[in-house]
Amino acid sequence: MEQVQDLNPKPLSVKEYLVVSSMLFGLFFGAGNLIFPIHLGQLAGAHWGLATVGFLVTAVVLPLLSVLAVAVTRSEGVYDIGKPLGPAFALAFMVLIHATIGPLFGTPRTATIPFSVGVQPLLPASWAHAGLLVFSLLFFGAAFLISFRESNVMSSVGKVLNPLFLLMLFAVFAMAFMAPMSHASNQSVTAAYQHASFFNGFLQGYNTMDALAGLAFGVTVVAAVRQLGKTTPKSNARVTAKAGVLATGMIGLIYVGLIWLGATTLGHFKVSADGGVAFNQLVTYYLGNIGHALLATLLTVTCLTTAVGLVAAFAQDFHKHFSRVSYQTWLGFMCVASFLTANFGLDTIIQWSTPMLMFLYPFAMVLILLSIFSPLFKRDPVVYAFVVVCTAVPALLDMVAAFPPVVSQSAFGKALGAFQQGVLPFASLGMDWVVPAVVGAVAGLAVHVLKPVLTGQPASASDR
Structure with a gap:
């Protein structure tokens, strides 16, 4: 039976909406959301504007729609999204989504990107493998501890880690905008973006995995909003939708800035192999040697927020459907599996x-x-x-x-x-x-x- 009234019948305050939006922002925005837009800017060059529009469709609009889909259908996770096609399809879809954004690809990437881009350049080449082993062990150990109690997800992500990330990102933007490397509109365009900038930008948005993550984060978002007293499906859905619009709108603004920055780097650097290299070049250009330290911190913080959301969503969903195994056990499995996959390296993870x-x-x-x-x-x-x-x-x-x-x-x-x-x-x-x-x-x-x-x-x- 649906409850007649919320535990908290009063409208949420602006501060409470900002906390939920900040949590959503932190769950969505990881290291891939930093490096892929910058690389897109380098590939698109002078056509960065049209490529940005395509990228925003799959990297902003679609994740927003995934949050709204959870709200409209009053779902509590990715399983409910596929439920109209029967429990077997819903379970298979849930497992595939969580496996992809979880231990096979997405979650290991949250550790390998900050290491390979921010930490590895500071280490001797012979220490690369051992360094990744130690870094990923500490990284997923921290994610496990933060997510151990489900009630900690909102306070840890929404109130602490995410504001720290935004502060550091703003510092990088401020320096780049005050003294841009070059005019983006004058830069060369790679062959693929000569005549299909929009569609290539559209496909690049897949790499963020945010539409898949939005479906998986549904259970985390619904649980967090319930903590604020919005316990009926209707009011819970309304709060989720409003917070989603605010969070994805902020992400979209950051994407526009990152893609533009990527295009401006062509005035000093060639198109890089990936966005991680480009971002490393960007911060080093403006900050010199201390840029590496800032980059390592920036990437680690934003990746940790995403990792916390991914491991918690995985554990919550799997505990719900396989309840004989506790939330904490599923959480431990997710962190260990992600740690093992991470040590195959970033290139292998992206390739597959x-x-x-x-x-x-x-x-x-x-x-x-x-x-x-x-x-x-x-x-x-x-x-x-x-x-x-x-x-x-x-x-x-x-x-x-x-x-x-x-x-x-x-x-x-x-x-x-x-x-x-x-x-x-x-x-x-x-x-x-x-x-x-x-x-x-x-x-x-x-x-x-x-x-x-x-x-x-x-x-x-x-x-x-």
Whole structure:
């Protein structure tokens, strides 16, 4: 039964909204959110503006929609988002999302990025492996301790770590804006961004993993808002939505600044191999030797906020669905697994994460949009089924095409690639899932509308 009244019937204060928004900001914004926009700016050069618009769609608008999807459907986690397709699909989707943003790719990246970009340059080359081992051990030990009690997540992330990160980031921005390296509009543009800046920026937004994280963080956000006394689904959803708009709006402003900064670095540096190198060059240019120390601190703090959110969301969701294992045990498993994966190194993690992101993001996008608009068709499972089934084939083809050459350039990979490019519209832009998903939506809605005529029964499914 839904509670008639909140434990706290009074409207939240501005300060309380800021605390929830700050927590959301900290959960979303990790090291990848720093390095990928800067690298995008270098790749896009003078076309940085259009590339920024594409990047903001998948890196800001989509994560905001994922938070709103949780609010609209009154979900308490990623499992509930996939529930209209049945418990088996919902559980599989939850496991895949948490595995990707968790111990396989996302969470280990929160340790490897600050180490490789901020700490490793300060160490002798022979100490790199041992340094990563020690750093990742301390890093995930801290994440475990902060997340050990679920009630600590809001106070630790929203009130302490995130403001510290914002203060340090503002210092870097202030120096860069007062004395820019060059005019971004005058810089060279790489080949891929000559004619497809928007779509390449769109695909670069996948790397932040924030749309997937937004679905997984749902359980953490709902629990945090409940701590403020907003315990009924309706009021909890309203607070979550308002805080999400504020948090993602701030992230969007930072992205614009970072992409512009990346483009300005081309006045002094060549396009780097990744955004970590570019960010290192940026802070060193303005701060000299102390830039390394600031960078290491900045990246470690922002990554720790994201790691705390990821490990807590993983443990909360898995404890909810596999309750025989305690929250603290799942938390320990997540931290140990992430520590082990982190020691494969950043390059390996990024190389193998891209195929999974190309596979999961189309599913995440259609499920988020279906959840947002679900009141219009009463969350009918038929509509969900048509859209998801039609999205599956292009998502699988995108995954194969994104694998390292050992897979994508094999005879099997080339054959699938030729089929993909020859049959599916927009395949060359990485958007081949769009037309099938639209076709599935039209077919699903048609069946939903015609169901009463054909069966004499209501077309709607339960709203729950």
